Amino acid sequence: MKALRIGPFSTRVDVASIVVSVIACALTLVIAAVSLTLGDYEIPLPQVLNTLAGKGSLIMTDVVVNNRLPRVLVGMGVGAAFAISGAIFQRLARNPLVSPDLIGINAGAALAAVLMITVFGSAVSWLPAGALIGSLLTATSIYLLAYKKGIAGYRLVLVGIGITAIVGSITAYLLTLADIYTAKTASMWLAGSLAGRSWPHAILIGITLLVLVPAAVAGSRQLRLLELGDDLARTLAGRVELSRGLLIAVGVGLAGLATAAAGPIGFVALVAPQLARRLVAERVAGLLAAGAIGALLVVASDLLAREIFAPTALPVGVVTAFLGAPYLLILMARANRVGRGG
């Protein structure tokens, strides 16, 4: 790590972490640009850039700016949000297997969405609001049930698994009651999809990131203490319960709102922080590196989801696992070979 000092301001930066973040961001932009050129009909890149600069024809603007751009932006945004959320939870629980799915975000959002689709017959446009309420309700009840003079990582995870299982089985029950058509609508949403995402979704996730990412970065100082266990964190003047509560709230907010915008895209929250951590030699990758990797993973997955199996567009949530898991396995195998497994 390198010291960075300007006047009274000083901090410590991890060069590898920054390099990984910058490369991931650059790749994300390249893939995003490619995504904008592809679709029902191809638009050459110069023309796309021209349109983005506001100099395109009406129809070009409609296709690129109103149709394709929001989808790409939502992909980037939810990828970053899921990844940062996952990184926060993994570090809080000191367990690489923890992700927001485990504390009920996905299950809650899914139950709410399925309830709305099958029982109330709500329009798809109302799903984000319902999903958000569902995920927040589930996460809050898990937090309250796990609270016992403070929150212990293990308790949170175990209670989370229990509640998630209950909520999941109610969802499964509701799906069996539904007719084929509504069940398919619901299961498309459950797989996590960027199809048909428009500006309201992009603005929703944009505001989420604008508010919660600075909060997460501010909280990461306390996170570095919480990782050392409660006793040591308290000894080093950490405000343990307060900061853990706030960090959990930020993590739930990021994942909940990302789920509202794009459905429960699986695996990103789990794998992106681990990818970041393994790409960075220091092994304690910052939240932002995880976020950049998450954005890259979702945007790349969405491109694959649309193009590889065209004309059948797969839900992006199906592809993230196919793309992320092998890469993680490769990195782990390599780490084992050079004796840095774990």
Next chain:
Amino acid sequence: MLRTEDLRLGYDALPVVSDLSVEIPPGRITVIVGANACGKSTLLRGLARLLVPQGGSVYLDDHDLATLSGSILATKLGMLPQQPVAPDGILVSDLVGRGRHPHQRWFRQWSAEDEQVVTAALEATGTSDLADRSLDQLSGGQRQRVWIALALAQDAETMLLDEPTTFLDLAHQLEILDLVHDLNRERGKTMVLVLHDLNLAARYADHLIALKAGKIVAQGNPAEVVTAELVEQVFGLSCEVIADPLTGTPLVLPRPRRQLSRSPR
């Protein structure tokens, strides 16, 4: 100076330490000894404000610990728990650097002073060469020295160490206790340790506190405190105490409880 008045500590309703008044001599090495579950670690946690007293108070320089702000307390009092945890793969330099937290603010996260103190802490503990290694790769003795470096980086006058020699072999136990001794003598740190080994405690302590069932049975210079009667009383162990031929400090020799035969039958 750190002292307690009628301190009562416990978990839930059951008090583990009761009506305990003690003064920790500043600038000296104090060792707390006692049988398992006598309240040694609980007392240490109480002294570090990791446990809120059920009664009585802890005072640091005549300020009630309960009234001190977290960051002020953290610059005066450091505590190393018995089995501290760290994230997988963390580098030694990163870990020790986290000890500087009480001195940092959001805009001043890594000042020249932070860097200097951390470098000095690594040097003092003989871990400079390990700075770029990951904690997972170190031996038990090296790891313990790194944790002490973290406590040292905190730069507090008083350091509380909860069983810093547990899980170490004899040579590494001595290495850690020599380090504690050096930090005390060369930097004037007030050291409070919980130790299991009475003989090492007697050898290194300036001040010994013997606890039984949450109460102080004896305290003072080990040469005066460690007697056969005390060991019998505190540990229920019949023994003889002689002067250590190498250091002159008390040496506890437990009496064999049965006739030990030289070879198996």
